[in-house]
Amino acid sequence: MSRVYNFSAGPAVLPEEVLKEAAEEMLDYHGCGMSVMEMSHRSKAFETIIKEAEADLRELMNIPDNYKVLFLQGGASQQFAMIPMNLMKNKVADYIVTGQWAKKAYQEAQIYGKANKIASSEDKTFSYIPDCSDLPISEDADYVYICENNTIYGTKFKTLPNTKGKPLVADVSSCFLSEPVDVIKYGLLYGGVQKNIGPAGVVIVIIREDLITEDTLPGTPTMLKYKIHADAESLYNTPPAYGIYICGKVFKWLKKMGGLEVMKQRNEEKAKILYDFLDQSEMFKGTVRKEDRSLMNVPFITGNDELDAKFVKEAKAAGLENLKGHRSVGGMRASIYNAMPKEGVEALVAFMKKFEEENK
Numbered sequence: 001m002s003r004v005y006n007f008s009a010g011p012a013v014l015p016e017e018v019l020k021e022a023a024e025e026m027l028d029y030h031g032c033g034m035s036v037m038e039m040s041h042r043s044k045a046f047e048t049i050i051k052e053a054e055a056d057l058r059e060l061m062n063i064p065d066n067y068k069v070l071f072l073q074g075g076a077s078q079q080f081a082m083i084p085m086n087l088m089k090n091k092v093a094d095y096i097v098t099g100q101w102a103k104k105a106y107q108e109a110q111i112y113g114k115a116n117k118i119a120s121s122e123d124k125t126f127s128y129i130p131d132c133s134d135l136p137i138s139e140d141a142d143y144v145y146i147c148e149n150n151t152i153y154g155t156k157f158k159t160l161p162n163t164k165g166k167p168l169v170a171d172v173s174s175c176f177l178s179e180p181v182d183v184i185k186y187g188l189l190y191g192g193v194q195k196n197i198g199p200a201g202v203v204i205v206i207i208r209e210d211l212i213t214e215d216t217l218p219g220t221p222t223m224l225k226y227k228i229h230a231d232a233e234s235l236y237n238t239p240p241a242y243g244i245y246i247c248g249k250v251f252k253w254l255k256k257m258g259g260l261e262v263m264k265q266r267n268e269e270k271a272k273i274l275y276d277f278l279d280q281s282e283m284f285k286g287t288v289r290k291e292d293r294s295l296m297n298v299p300f301i302t303g304n305d306e307l308d309a310k311f312v313k314e315a316k317a318a319g320l321e322n323l324k325g326h327r328s329v330g331g332m333r334a335s336i337y338n339a340m341p342k343e344g345v346e347a348l349v350a351f352m353k354k355f356e357e358e359n360k
């Protein structure tokens with residue numbers, strides 16, 4: 001067996017320990033004589049799995065009691081519709097568009113009501129986060145929406161926008177559990193887990209209870225109502241059970257590592273290794289304004305498409321995989337999520353140095 005350093009933006013690297021444990025439990029989960037994939041979601045064993053997953057997540061993120069944790073399906077993209085369907089009481093919402101994912105959410109919301117783009121960084125290929133300290137928040141906005149970490153462009157909100165009292169809704173898919181968060185600053189935060197937590201197919205929604213109501217837009221399907229899932233404790237229908245089980249293991253791994261404060265330090269340390277190299281390299285350049293740099297997704301370019309392609313190809317041969325940048329930015333992107341060890345980033349930088357030397 002040989003594992004590569006996987007820099008994919010998602011689905012992405014998971015902790016090896018977790019994968020090994022899951023492998024050991026594959027045929028016989030805790031004496032049940034079956035795998036988690038094969039058991040009833042109403043069984044005692046699964047009930048314990050989902051309850052513990054929620055409790056561990058609550059502990060890690062310090063989630064207050066007046067917030068519900070929902071394990072849902074449909075990926076992050078389904079939330080683009082589910083959020084307006086459930087939250088647009090006045091049919092007005094303000095969107096801050098800092099990348100493709102925020103833009104998609106903004107476009108989807110237009111189907112359901114008046115979605116206002118109140119700020120954007122599209123003028124400079126989403127390479128920065130706009131000043132959000134005093135935006136023209138709509139008087140009757142039901143919420144203000146952000147994508148907190150922009151997976152494709154490698155930017156991150158270091159300060160949350162001033163929403164002037166409106167609930168903040170955030171897509172945290174690619175920064176979920178990468179550092180501590182102050183949950184009370186949000187009305188709703190959510191993320192697809194395949195970036196930093198688990199297997200694709202699960203999306204976790206953390207929502208303040210007063211935002212969960214019967215009063216959804218007409219025509220909202222039952223499966224897309226937060227209240228249905230909240231009342232049923234994420235067991236309204238068959239949940240993505242195996243995915244939730246793996247998420248639960250990752251939560252335990254994070255607790256064992258020391259929690260989110262420790263993850264933040266580790267992530268800062270890893271990102272610094274790469275950014276410091278980029279800042280002094282003659283060949284490789286970061287594409288993001290320094291103060292807005294993400295700890296999770298690091299895009300960089302040489303400025304020469306052929307050289308970029310050569311780099312990606314040779315890196316792969318050296319066991320450094322999935323470094324090709326998103327088609328809208330080009331160049332390269334290294335995603336260095338929680339489960340990427342520091343050694344992986346060091347190996348990448350060592351390879352970049354060697355490549356720069358050889359291709360001067």
Ligand SMILES: *Cc1c(COP(=O)(O)O)cnc(C)c1O
Pocket residue numbers: 010074075076077078101147149150151171172173174192195
């Ligand atoms: C990947 C990603 C999405 C889309 O996730 P799906 O689960 O594929 O729908 C949305 N938002 C962000 C920030 C992402 O990184």
